[in-house]
Amino acid sequence: MLSSEAEAILDEMYTAPKLQGQDGPVEIDPITRVDKTAGSELNRLVRESGAKKSLEIGLAYGFSTIWIMDALAEGGSHIALDPFQSGMWHGVGATQARRLTAKRFELLEDYSIHVLSDFIRAGERFDFIFIDGNHRFDDVLVDFYLADQVLEVGGLMVLDDTWMASIRTVASFVLANRAYRPVPQRSNRMLALEKLKDDDRSWRHFRPFAVARQQTGGLD
Numbered sequence: 001m002l003s004s005e006a007e008a009i010l011d012e013m014y015t016a017p018k019l020q021g022q023d024g025p026v027e028i029d030p031i032t033r034v035d036k037t038a039g040s041e042l043n044r045l046v047r048e049s050g051a052k053k054s055l056e057i058g059l060a061y062g063f064s065t066i067w068i069m070d071a072l073a074e075g076g077s078h079i080a081l082d083p084f085q086s087g088m089w090h091g092v093g094a095t096q097a098r099r100l101t102a103k104r105f106e107l108l109e110d111y112s113i114h115v116l117s118d119f120i121r122a123g124e125r126f127d128f129i130f131i132d133g134n135h136r137f138d139d140v141l142v143d144f145y146l147a148d149q150v151l152e153v154g155g156l157m158v159l160d161d162t163w164m165a166s167i168r169t170v171a172s173f174v175l176a177n178r179a180y181r182p183v184p185q186r187s188n189r190m191l192a193l194e195k196l197k198d199d200d201r202s203w204r205h206f207r208p209f210a211v212a213r214q215q216t217g218g219l220d
């Protein structure tokens with residue numbers, strides 16, 4: 001359930017060939033965005049969880065950003081990390097996100113590993129984290145590892161693009177080895193996880209895991 005403000009912004013974003021960026025309209029590549037099923041599920045998960053502070057790795061044009069931000073509880077705030085926002089993406093995501101006036105938006109134009117490490121040191125905590133940055137296996141695993149340390153117990157973490165073997169490998173590791181449970185949702189392109197507790201494994205913990213081949217919402 002979107003606000004009328006977010007609905008109007010997303011209607012334009014999903015149909016317009018060009019979107020406003022920092023220096024004017026920019027032709028967009030429609031591949032780089034969450035689809036409407038994934039977007040509406042992100043929106044529902046955020047709303048139903050009551051999340052107030054969200055973090056997103058990978059802003060691009062800001063589609064997922066609007067879906068997530070709009071659903072935050074009143075007074076909510078969203079931080080997006082993207083080192084290439086003003087270069088490769090011409091500031092489109094930040095420009096679109098700032099149109100949604102009811103929620104606070106902040107862009108940190110830096111690599112996820114640097115910002116997340118700073119956040120860990122500073123004791124920052126978030127209720128909802130969306131991982132959609134660099135999609136290589138090792139980058140996603142490191143993003144998960146660091147993001148986990150700034151996610152509240154009971155908070156949600158969503159991994160996008162589980163159609164990719166790299167992401168499914170991370171997802172399968174997490175489900176076998178970490179204290180997370182899948183949260184049912186309708187998109188078969190992402191996996192939503194609830195954090196059950198902070199990491200308390202012994203130094204030698206490891207459970208071998210098979211990589212799921214299916215692209216289902218719950219990776220079952």
Ligand SMILES: C[S@@+](CC[C@H](N)C(=O)[O-])C[C@H]1O[C@@H](n2cnc3c(N)ncnc32)[C@H](O)[C@@H]1O
Nearest residue numbers: 033034058060063064082084111112132133134
């Ligand atoms: C698939 S796009 C994100 C799409 C966006 N979430 C949406 O649905 O509208 C991936 C983004 O990740 C960014 N990115 C790549 N490496 C990153 C990193 N190490 N840290 C943060 N963002 C990164 C890219 O610049 C790109 O904007």
